[in-house]
Amino acid sequence: MRRGRSKSPIAFVVVIVSVSCFFVLILSILRLPDVSFSNGSRTSINFNKISKFTENSDSLGKFGEMMIEMLPHDLSFTIFVPSETAFERDLRLRVNDSLAGEKANDTYAILTRVLSFTVVSWKILSESVSYTEEITCDSLSGLKLHVSKDADKMLVVNRVRSTGVNMRKGDMVIHVMDGVIMEAEFEQSVRSGDGDEDED
Template identity: 55%
Template structure:
């Protein structure tokens, strides 16, 4: 009789231990998910992208906004500012000239999703997952890195301190946003295939 009671107690204890372990594991998993959501940048998707971008632009891009423009601000918001990145941001004029993106036209209605896709592709060509300030590039020398999309970037520096990346010259260097280093470029860094896809269609003209 006592033996069966002891077995019942052991079985009850084992069930309680398993339940306790399951609860602890569940709580830990929820905690990890919660922390991850706080740390990772929220990527705009679908119709929510317009509202998210407007909030981000108004609240986070401040003194550098006049240099990087609205589309440059979109690029930077795609990256976590607490991690080291270098971004060769096209100037507002370069976005308009090379990609035919207009602030008053490309950021409204259904065009917003297409604009976001183009800007995110440009960000993939233009961002390097490391810090690269202008002082790290020797005058007359060349350094090369792969962008986060794997596109090779060849960086040189002119005697006036401006950087040249794949033959595109910078307008401003060494701006900062958190851990991100920004260089504003007078052109858009992109591969030949993407460049061809965004070129004006001459047949329409």
């Protein structure tokens, strides 16, 4: 009988550590004030309903929806969610395969880690980013994010361009990205994992 759970204990530990760190960070930002935008005025936007993108959009895939569901909807966050294409291209995650059986735990661990790189604890709307200045902020994991806007009004974060901006759910602002924002060490581990998968 084949035992296919060699990665499961590692995935379980990664999930537990990631979730613990995430909740500590959530608790630490609960008292942060809402942030004013570029002209010093506060935004007054209705976040009660899920809204569609206000500019050209790429839809959220299953993995993006899973990431969003991991966050409380009543807190002010911005999340830079990889598009469905980016999940498949950059992380080799496919809905029909990566959520099946014992792969689901590893996939959940990867999504949790990506979430920590792509969430900031305040709202960043595309209109609050000027064409001439870059916003620098820290993600929940501490990764530095450099946010700018290109001529097509799309956001660019750490050289990854958005394909859709300004989607809202609860008190969150969601931007869909044509790539996965991640730190170099995690990216290297993902790439080395791809080699292991190819050998099977």
